[in-house]
């Protein structure tokens with residue numbers, strides 16, 4: 201399975217599901233959007249807030265199209281977000297583990313992040329963090 205990360209603007213998101221997700225999710229002036237390409241098909245969305253380096257990198261949204269889940273696309277996007285953070289000099293990444301689909305619960309989402317090195321944030325309620 202050949203996965204590639206591509207930086208995009210909202211207009212360049214061809215997948216209707218992913219475009220809708222990015223629209224609902226919103227953006228700040230710090231937000232950058234990326235898609236995961238699987239054989240040139242857009243199968244995942246990654247939205248990251250690159251605030252000033254004194255703040256952590258914030259993973260704002262990670263979303264994989266339903267039919268492509270459980271194949272490592274989410275893990276790929278998370279690893280890519282962390283690699284971008286490291287490359288740009290951030291020392292940690294934070295995120296709010298909030299299920300975006302009704303068929304996923306928060307407990308399993310928190311478990312998914314924990315398995316990938318995240319822990320509950322020491323001082324911000326309901327957030328998780330990982331040192332880069």
Ligand SMILES: CC(C)(COP(=O)(O)OP(=O)(O)OC[C@H]1O[C@@H](n2cnc3c(N)ncnc32)[C@H](O)[C@@H]1OP(=O)(O)O)[C@@H](O)C(=O)NCCC(=O)NCCS
Nearest residue numbers: 262263264269270271272273274275296297298299300301
């Ligand atoms: C959470 C989410 C991003 C995970 O994406 P995903 O692509 O299913 O994630 P992965 O495939 O990397 O991991 C899912 C499971 O599949 C397994 N897996 C990974 N690669 C695999 C492969 N090649 N074959 C079979 N299973 C695989 C993983 O081991 C993992 O199980 P684990 O957590 O027990 O390790 C996805 O479920 C999603 O988009 N949810 C809706 C949006 C949402 O709520 N986002 C969170 C916002 S905070």
